[in-house]
Amino acid sequence: MKQSVVPSQYLQIALDLATRIAKGELAEGSRIYGRSVMASEYNVSPETIRRALRLLADMKVVEVKPQSGAKVLSADSARRYIANFEEGADVHALRARLKDLLAESEQLSRSLTETVTALIKNRETFAAAGEPLPNYEVPVPKDSPLIGKSIGALKFWQSTGGTIVAIRRGQTVILSPGPYAELYAGDIIVLVGSPAAAEAAHHLVSAKE
Known part of the structure; x- marks a missing residue:
């Protein structure tokens, strides 16, 4: 129109x-x-x-x-x-229509981000029956050797076989953290993968240097 x-x-x-x-x-x-x-x-x-x-x-x-x-x-x-x-x-x-569409796109992007954040905060949603790739939460201990290290430097996927989809840090949720994101004590790593990947991630964050 x-x-x-x-x-x-x-x-x-x-x-x-x-x-x-x-x-x-x-x-x-x-x-x-x-x-x-x-x-x-x-x-x-x-x-x-x-x-x-x-x-x-x-x-x-x-x-x-x-x-x-x-x-x-x-x-x-x-x-x-x-x-x-x-x-x-x-x-x-x-041009006016393009401006309106860009505004609508920004609103849609915000809505998608809010929805994904809500899903990640609700573990039961991800643990629903039939989920092909369930998510797991891996706490980072205060004495973890991973503290201060970036995801890229840790080669997390190569070491565990799991993919980090988010990091919960207090009341903040970091979605799709990049390779330069560092891990802090008390972080909750949310990863997608197999039970073996979750076990490997627990071992990685808890291993003593």
Whole structure:
């Protein structure tokens, strides 16, 4: 659905004049009313009329001469101006629609993050029957040799066969921690994998150097 785009006053006036010229209501060679008369007709300032006429003059629709007012030059140019204006309005509407879609995308992303966080906090959800890859929680002891080390340096997946999907740290949940994420004492590692992977992870965090 197209967005409703309202152009500036001088653009609306320029479009209206171009439409009247294209329809022959203002014939080629005829003079257009003075700025003061047009300002009264459109209920705008003379400066707004000047800007509208200047725009049409740039498009060779009218000719503006000091002290002489404006003269209609070409109905064909008026039709080209109308076509260009409509194309520009479509682009403006598409940009407005894109802005709305980006806002909707950001909201959707936030909703997805909140939902995943809630699922991770609720172990029973992940432990539901039939879950092909159940998750396990592995606490990091205060004396663990892993404290202060990054997931990448530990080669966690290679060592355990499990994938860390989150780290619970107090009331905070770190989703999909990257290889540079470090482990702290008291962290709860949430991993996905087999029971053997969970056992290997428990051994890894508890092993004495």
